[in-house]
Amino acid sequence: MEYFVVDAFTDVPFTGNPAAVVLLDTADPSGAAPETSVLQRIAAETNLPATAFLAGGQPDASLRWFSAAAELELCGHGTLATAHVLHETGRADGPLTFRTRGGVLRAERLPAGDIGLTLPADATEPLPSAATVAAALGVTPVTVHRGRLDLLAELDDPAAVRAVTPDLAAVRALDTRGVIVTARGGNGSDFVSRFFAPSAGIDEDPVTGSAHCTLGPYWAARLGRTSLTGHQVSTRGGRVGVDVDGGQVRLRGRAVTVAHGELLLPGR
Numbered sequence: 426m427e428y429f430v431v432d433a434f435t436d437v438p439f440t441g442n443p444a445a446v447v448l449l450d451t452a453d454p455s456g457a458a459p460e461t462s463v464l465q466r467i468a469a470e471t472n473l474p475a476t477a478f479l480a481g482g483q484p485d486a487s488l489r490w491f492s493a494a495a496e497l498e499l500c501g502h503g504t505l506a507t508a509h510v511l512h513e514t515g516r517a518d519g520p521l522t523f524r525t526r527g528g529v530l531r532a533e534r535l536p537a538g539d540i541g542l543t544l545p546a547d548a549t550e551p552l553p554s555a556a557t558v559a560a561a562l563g564v565t566p567v568t569v570h571r572g573r574l575d576l577l578a579e580l581d582d583p584a585a586v587r588a589v590t591p592d593l594a595a596v597r598a599l600d601t602r603g604v605i606v607t608a609r610g611g612n613g614s615d616f617v618s619r620f621f622a623p624s625a626g627i628d629e630d631p632v633t634g635s636a637h638c639t640l641g642p643y644w645a646a647r648l649g650r651t652s653l654t655g656h657q658v659s660t661r662g663g664r665v666g667v668d669v670d671g672g673q674v675r676l677r678g679r680a681v682t683v684a685h686g687e688l689l690l691p692g693r
């Protein structure tokens with residue numbers, strides 16, 4: 426079956442967040458898709474933060490994402506990578522719709538060359554006690570909020586976000602998919618962030634689209650603006666444009682293909 430490796434939320438190869446995009450319709454002439462256990466083994470083999478599996482064509486395409494360890498409920502960079510592949514290879518030239526575990530997601534190419542993703546916004550509530558989160562992060566947050574998928578910990582400044590070294594075993598023990606660490610930004614960004622999700626098999630994610638579904642509404646409320654730019658300050662790094670519109674966010678970013686090939690499965 427045909428696959429691509431795409432760096433998402435960047436236009437510079439070997440930065441941003443890498444994802445494999447596997448086109449399941451090229452797997453078997455009979456149309457039979459591999460079982461979930463096989464998809465998980467493929468994701469473990471690619472060993473990237475996410476492997477996206479696309480089945481079917483527009484407007485009824487199905488999209489699933491897996492880390493090396495588990496299926497993911499929502500994955501922004503895997504969705505961006507998939508939309509990029511469809512547009513770059515000429516398989517699609519208009520707006521895209523994907524059926525996913527996280528709901529129906531939409532993608533479209535924007536006039537400036539970015540890809541826009543429409544995802545559900547994730548409102549947060551303050552966490553009454555943040556002692557276990559502070560212990561896991563090794564730093565005392567200004568505040569901690571809980572979203573639908575993740576915890577969000579705001580720190581004093583961008584330098585504190587860059588410097589944080591969490592206890593990953595303690596983060597894994599928290600009742601959450603992952604922990605977003607964030608602070609007000611600077612140098613062209615409204616906020617900075619890092620994301621740790623060891624329970625999903627991702628110790629630190631380079632650039633996390635789904636986390637910006639939480640970060641966007643959080644910072645929009647604090648900064649009084651609905652159009653923002655986030656900078657995820659991981660080692661690879663990447664920037665995410667965020668427009669907040671009620672119960673939805675639009676993420677904006679670019680992507681670049683760095684590999685293209687064929688996955689060989691026994692018996693196919």
